[in-house]
Amino acid sequence: MRYHNPKIPEGINISSTHPLADFAWMLTGIALGLLALVVSAHLLAAWLVPQLPFQFEQKILRTVEPVWEIQTKLASADEKKADYLQKLANRLAQQDTLPEGLVVKVHYINTPKINAFATLGGNILIHQGLLDNLHTENGLAMVIAHELGHLVHRDPLLATGRATVSLAAIALISGFSETRVAENLFSLSAQSLLLSFSRQQERRADQYALNLLNGYYGHTAGATEFFESVETLADNTRGYNQLLEFFDTHPNRGARMDTIAATISDPTAPLVPLPDFLSSTRR
Amino acid sequence: MFEVITLLTLTVIGYIFGSLNERRHFRSILEREETLRGVSTFTTRIPPQPYSGASHLATGNVVISIDYFKKISAGLRSLVGGRVNAYESLVERARREAVLRMKADAQRQGLDMIFNVKLETASITKGAKGQIGAVEVLAYGTGLSRTP
Numbered sequence: 001m002r003y004h005n006p007k008i009p010e011g012i013n014i015s016s017t018h019p020l021a022d023f024a025w026m027l028t029g030i031a032l033g034l035l036a037l038v039v040s041a042h043l044l045a046a047w048l049v050p051q052l053p054f055q056f057e058q059k060i061l062r063t064v065e066p067v068w069e070i071q072t073k074l075a076s077a078d079e080k081k082a083d084y085l086q087k088l089a090n091r092l093a094q095q096d097t098l099p100e101g102l103v104v105k106v107h108y109i110n111t112p113k114i115n116a117f118a119t120l121g122g123n124i125l126i127h128q129g130l131l132d133n134l135h136t137e138n139g140l141a142m143v144i145a146h147e148l149g150h151l152v153h154r155d156p157l158l159a160t161g162r163a164t165v166s167l168a169a170i171a172l173i174s175g176f177s178e179t180r181v182a183e184n185l186f187s188l189s190a191q192s193l194l195l196s197f198s199r200q201q202e203r204r205a206d207q208y209a210l211n212l213l214n215g216y217y218g219h220t221a222g223a224t225e226f227f228e229s230v231e232t233l234a235d236n237t238r239g240y241n242q243l244l245e246f247f248d249t250h251p252n253r254g255a256r257m258d259t260i261a262a263t264i265s266d267p268t269a270p271l272v273p274l275p276d277f278l279s280s281t282r283r
Numbered sequence: 284m285f286e287v288i289t290l291l292t293l294t295v296i297g298y299i300f301g302s303l304n305e306r307r308h309f310r311s312i313l314e315r316e317e318t319l320r321g322v323s324t325f326t327t328r329i330p331p332q333p334y335s336g337a338s339h340l341a342t343g344n345v346v347i348s349i350d351y352f353k354k355i356s357a358g359l360r361s362l363v364g365g366r367v368n369a370y371e372s373l374v375e376r377a378r379r380e381a382v383l384r385m386k387a388d389a390q391r392q393g394l395d396m397i398f399n400v401k402l403e404t405a406s407i408t409k410g411a412k413g414q415i416g417a418v419e420v421l422a423y424g425t426g427l428s429r430t431p
Contacts (some may be wrong), residue, residue, distance in 0.1 A: 003325075004318065005323055010291075010313075013371060013374075013375045014368075014371045014372045015366050015368045015371055015374055017368055019298075019302070019353075019356065019368060019369060020298070022356065022368045022369075023352070023356050023359070026356070026359040026362075026363060027359060028362060029363060030359060030362055030363065139403070150291065
């Protein structure tokens, strides 16, 4: 038997594609696919959400009860304040016919955080820090009416739906891929995109709030009070820290304040002062 | 943001050093394959003619680590399917390096034929999370001499 010792040609076992080109193609393809998925989910959510009854929101809320309970345990520590806030919200809500099934419940939370937000099931949460930085009922009414606007427009349900879809997409990616790359990349964008309502939603809620204020007081003077005190507070460190959450969820406060200020037709109209018992005793 | 920066840095470092290393390794493999051409390898278990000379075990073992770029590239590939470009060159290097070390081992023992050549591979990290993987290739066979 004769043996040969031939030279084996190079490159049989290795693809000729440049590793960077290979990488770029994959990254672009996956990013586009994911984008298409999220965009179509967003469109679907926008169409689906207004058709769901408010009872559905209550049902969802019960599934996330543990988180919810912690929030409400902090709440209702002060019946008097909660009662006042609830009554103000009710009076404002009377300026508009609320959609069927929406029951607004205002919760008072005794923390120095300067924020208020609307969430699933017609719930509005108001932190003590916010009350401490307002001096007129008109300013507070603007904040509550704004949150009412979110509720009427179904923004919390929309945000929840979108967050769920995007989190599912992230889970899909990180589940299949052995690396945590995708997870890291996408969780960042998801957080910044989904924790807050969109600018358009904020504008719509502002517009809704101004209408309620106009109906209730006959003018919209004092509507910018909260934004004004935010600007002053943001200048010192303590105030800035208390506002962190607000800044996170409301990136475009300057533009919003200007829009609201432009609609105030009667800036000298008399404002209603807030009752003293609303301010924090720890001040 | 911090996570993204860390990730990008690791990937860029991985690509630069990984591809430099790979190029250098392939150059060295080609060179040594030429110098060790005299040592022949066979997959048959038994030499064609009766043999009564010296026979010794010849082994060559190598472990090569992947880099961050390869890892991410392969991670993305696992989503879309297809040839894992990033790992093909890695496994090729490991296999050829192991055979070369086996040949060098045989040569050290004064042998110039290796029969019954076998290759074993193992993953060092076995896909453990958060670990950079490494591949091991062991080449072994029975070394004989043409001039016993």
